[in-house]
Amino acid sequence: SQQGEEDPQALxxxxxxxxxxxxxxxxxxNNLQWYRQNSGRGLVHLILIRSNEREKHSGRLRVTxxxxxxxxxxxxxxxxxxxxxxYFCATDDxxxxxxxxxxxxxxxxxxx
Amino acid sequence: KAGVTQTxxxxxxxxxxxVTLSCSPISGHRSVSWYQQTPGQGLQFLFEYFSExxxxxxxxxxxxxxxxxxxxRSEMNVSTLELGDSAxxxxxxxxxxxxxxxxxxxxxxxxxxxx
Numbered sequence: 001s002q003q004g005e006e007d008p009q010a011l012x013x014x015x016x017x018x019x020x021x022x023x024x025x026x027x028x029x030n031n032l033q034w035y036r037q038n039s040g041r042g043l044v045h046l047i048l049i050r051s052n053e054r055e056k057h058s059g060r061l062r063v064t065x066x067x068x069x070x071x072x073x074x075x076x077x078x079x080x081x082x083x084x085x086x087y088f089c090a091t092d093d094x095x096x097x098x099x100x101x102x103x104x105x106x107x108x109x110x111x112x
Numbered sequence: 113k114a115g116v117t118q119t120x121x122x123x124x125x126x127x128x129x130x131v132t133l134s135c136s137p138i139s140g141h142r143s144v145s146w147y148q149q150t151p152g153q154g155l156q157f158l159f160e161y162f163s164e165x166x167x168x169x170x171x172x173x174x175x176x177x178x179x180x181x182x183x184x185r186s187e188m189n190v191s192t193l194e195l196g197d198s199a200x201x202x203x204x205x206x207x208x209x210x211x212x213x214x215x216x217x218x219x220x221x222x223x224x225x226x227x
Contacts, residue, residue: 040223043202043218045216
């Protein structure tokens with residue numbers, strides 16, 4: 001079953017604008033990871049944020065984590081056409097399992 | 113460093129048949145997990161192997177099974193295929209857990225179509 005929801009389910013923006021996606025989850029976690037998927041292909045790992053971190057940056061990506069609200073956000077700045085993809089958050093659990101529970105995903109479309 | 117390799121990339125099988133999918137993890141990674149992705153259910157965890165032992169299992173019927181070899185390569189098998197087994201099967205490779213900060217890297221997946 002899905003851990004939670006991602007919001008919005010779909011997002012279309014103009015190239016150059018910023019895109020923000022949100023993820024909610026239900027249980028306590030150790031880490032939260034964000035992935036990108038292009039047209040039903042494999043998942044590309046974007047970033048991992050630990051439960052004791054509040055914000056993390058990687059290039060044009062900024063991830064925040066609020067464990068009190070059980071939510072995370074992914075911000076992509078200065079979007080490019082190549083950013084068009086589906087984005088998923090994935091959480092582990094506090095028991096040390098490698099099992100990841102995925103959100104429902106946000107379909108991002110960048111309009112050139 | 114080579115990424116996670118899954119073979120085959122595409123597969124078409126008939127109902128009732130069985131299928132075996134293969135996954136070679138990133139060199140040095142000893143944990144391999146399998147996921148099923150469908151439009152209706154999204155990404156769902158199947159099972160995880162570490163050092164040739166299944167450590168975790170998702171909520172799938174016994175028709176779904178797997179194994180891991182001493183070189184960390186893993187296979188999953190689905191017997192008595194059903195139409196609903198049509199999906200993208202993804203394999204993830206993880207370095208041995210250290211302080212619970214482990215990134216999972218995925219392969220390109222195997223697209224299974226059951227007809």
